[in-house]
Amino acid sequence: MVIGKIGQQSAAAKYAAVTANPEFSIDAEKPYAELWMGTHPSLPSRDIETQRTLLDLVQDNQALMGLEITQRYGGKLPFLFKVLSIRKALSIQAHPNKKLAAELHAKDPRNYPDDNHKPEMVIAITSFEGLCGFRPLAEILHFLKTVEPLRKLVGSQAASDFEQIVKGSENAEDQITIDRNKDALRAVFASLMQSSQERIDAAAQELTAVAENSPSTFTISPNSPHFDPSNAPELAELVVRLNGQFPNDLGLFVLFFLNFVKLEPGEAMFLKADDIHAYISGDIIECMASSDNVVRAGFTPKFKDVVTLTNMLTYSYAPIEEQKMYPTEYPYATLNIVAYVSASSCVLYDPPIEEFSVVKTDLNRTGAKVTFDGIPGPSIFLCTRGQGRISVGPAKTEEIKEGYVFFVGASAECVLENTGDAGEDDVFTTFKAFCELTGREDFANGH
Helix, strand or coil: CCCCEHHHHHHHHHHHHHHHHCCCCCCCEEEEEEEECCCCCCCCCEEECCCCCCHHHHHHHHCCCCCHHHHHHHHCCCEEEEEEEEEECEEECCCHHHHHHHHHHHHCCCCCCCCCCCCCEEEEEECEEEEEEEHHHHHHHHHHHHHHHHHHHCCCHHHHHHHHHHCCCCCCCCHHHHHHHHHHHHHHHHHCCCCCCCHHHHHHHHHHHHHHHHHHHCCCCCCCCCCCCCCCHHHHHHHHHHHHHCCCCCHHCCCCEEEEEEEEECCEEEEEECCCCEEEEEEEEEECCCCCEEEEEEEECCCCCHHHHHHCCCCCCCHHHEEECCCCCCCEEEHHHHHHHHHCCCECCCCCCCCHHHHHECCCCCCCCEEECCCCCCEEEEEEEEEEEECCCEEEEEEEEEEEEEEEEECCCCCEEEEEHHHHHCEEEEEECCCCCCCCCHCCCCC
């Protein structure tokens, strides 16, 4: 199943065409899904002039990574930076925690090539749709009541058992009740995931028929018409669309258990290890711990491991707002006065892990500059809009425009400047992925 956007519609392809192998050109009819930036051995970045890999470069010159990061991560970047361009849904999946990743890699290195965990962060470049984490329990209860093909597939007894346990305690905050609710969610979700393909085929045909014929009342109950946790026509359209991509797939029913999320450009969400998710459409920046481990269970022709997926999930349930990330001003960059006048910005997306953070910078006027302080770790810059200059230290200055990617070593001060010719209408946008382990004060004092 081809999931990438076609030709020039793909941001991944457009960026790759600028700095990839000179022989690469975009085929107008070919799909392009991913652009990788980093040292992961499956696809390490290369210097555009020498074709030397970034992995070789940082392992030969440990000062580029910083001593602490080199020691902690064995001379490799701790993060993998990506651009994804999604035309068809990516698989329903989760990424294992460190302990499980090591176990899966030892048992099945072909399907699980890394022994590392893979928490990840998504930042939208264009409008994005996805499924992320389990819905609030009240929403799942509602769908089990109003979507008859779903209830049939789960099984009436399993659905009733789930309702009996969680009804009335959907929003409980004490840990004993939360754990009981999670166990109930695990049981009903496992009942769904164990469905035979014959039963899935029949239920999917019934589901899509209802979605096509009655979209306005698709998930609305006559007994509670004022409560519908979704936009019924929107969810009906989504079911029909996904069935067109993956006919009679179990994923059509998993989506009633998961939050449906939309992100506009600049909006973000974070996925912990063992969080279930699926990406449906859009162009995104993705940053993750350096790993390529994926446990899949739907919307894919690739290897599926349903048993591992159902056993590994945390079964945390919450509104999607709890997984969205809200950027803050990045304190270690200085915007010049022109940038302030033009409402330029430099914001930080800082997930609760040590391997990576991302800074998004918009210089919204020709001549606007930003100076990034040196940090005790490596950075990768990607330009997604406009053109400018990047200066690293006193002697190195390069042109940078849409699709250009630069690696910046530890300790180096970096300056970006908008050199576009459209004045106030010329926006220069970059994303900087980086890792730093040493505290700012210790680094500044040379400790």
